[in-house]
Amino acid sequence: MSYAENTVTNTQTMAQKDLAPEIKNQRNFLTSTLRLKSPSGVKIYNINVANPTGKIDELGQAIAVYVDATDHAFYRCQVIGYLDTAKAWIESCDIESTGDGWITANGNTNSSNLSHELSDVVNPAGWDTWEESTNTSSIFSKEYCNSGLGADTSMRAKFSGLLSGPVDITEILGQDYKSKWWFDSTFL
Structure with missing residues (x-):
């Protein structure tokens, strides 16, 4: 099961620089190719979504x-963009950045990623400081069973480490995840 056979690609090249400067609110939302503001969640199947604009140094994303x-799920999709932020279940999908890319726990104090194939483009520290005043005192980042040229953890940031085993799916999705409307067991 792969997005490779998808016949739909929704593409938009819009960045914050394209918005009028007097627009102060929801600037990220307004530049998005696909905008999802559903408090009850959404399931997305077989679509590719791209905003290939790339990094914009002024008025960014x-x-x-x-x-x-929460309660959003993406199945057999491809997402290409400079910055993508979501709290969602993503299965049989690729997320591709047109610039530097991270998989992290947005808005959370920890990021416990399961195994990934990491290329040599990964910063050896496993972390990149976005601004000088970055406070890492409450950061917790763990890896499990990564492979590839970027998987060497000997130079990782002091707040990182290795998990001794995989994280159980119920720790991420909750004990009742199989009964959630957005869960599709076809993909597990």
Whole structure:
């Protein structure tokens, strides 16, 4: 099961620089190719979404997918953009950045990613400081069973480490995840 056979690609090249400067609110939302503001969630199947604008140094982000709540799921999709932020279940999908890319726990104090194939483009520290005043005192980042040229953890940031085993799916999705409307067991 792969997005490779998808016949739909929703593309928009819009960044915050394209918005009028007097627009002060929801700037990320307004640049998004796919905007999801559903408090009850959404399931997305077989679509590719792209905002290939790339990094904009002034008035920045160009977002492919904007998700504003939990209970969203993406199946067999491809997402390409400079910055994508979501709290969502993503299965049989690729997320591709047109610039530097991260998989992290947005808005949370920890990021416990399961195994990934990491290329040599990964910063050896596993972390990149976005601004000089970055406070890392409450950051917790763990890896499990990564492979590839970027998987060497010997130079990782002091707040990172290795998990001794995989994180159980119920720790991420809750004990009742199989009964949630957005869960599709076809993909597990």
